[in-house]
Amino acid sequence: MEKYLKIFKALGDKTRLRIVLMLRVKPMCVCEIREIIGFSMSTVSNHLKIIKEAGIITSEKKDKFINYQLNTEDSGVREILKILNKINNEKIVKNDARKALITDRMNIC
Amino acid sequence: MEKYLKIFKALGDKTRLRIVLMLRVKPMCVCEIREIIGFSMSTVSNHLKIIKEAGIITSEKKDKFINYQLNTEDSGVREILKILNKINNEKIVKNDARKALITDRMNIC
DNA sequence: TTTATATTTCGCCAATTGACGAAATGAGTT
């Protein structure tokens, strides 16, 4: 129960849901996500922490950066992500995904 | 996105998650649920409103009472409910389900 | 070892949430 409560709490916030959805495009670091959604570093970092503690994403050091990526190891999370695949056609989601594609951390971080 | 945000918000609260889980046993009215979870009528009523507006449950007048029941019409909701079926073995969930079974509205409402 | 910088943590604030009891509503029953 606690596990799913954390997952639902994490996804019940619009900013965090957007982050999870845009991580479908590719793993990203804090400043890339910050660039896409426009909130401050600290806000993004805090959201990532909540999503990570819910088990939805994992983090991995890569050079100077920490890559956050969807956790496809957990079967419960996979099922949730499958449901999230229904969310694709909304303007804001498409736009985030587009930005994620063209965003290059070498230019903005 | 808005639809799933509402669903996740609804399920991201422990009391509301408990209510949804116990409605798997049978449709119930406000006072039955109140009896099981121990919160006030107004609190239960408000939670039910939020869950209903998320599309997870529907309501139906039956004699003097309003029965709240899981909305199995919506396929998105059905998938969520399928995931919730993983939540079964926790003490509080079992206990709520047990109470739901033995609770008779004719005795408490 | 010092510097640069990506990330996290902290303290603050405004807005939202979840609880309550009391009052209002509304649909059967008398």
Next chain:
DNA sequence: AACTCATTTCGTCAATTGGCGAAATATAAA
């Protein structure tokens, strides 16, 4: 028509949340 009672709405309050910038941390690079 008046009454009963299940339910909803309202106002209040404490706790939580989500945002921020500044300071702290940690890790690569020089």
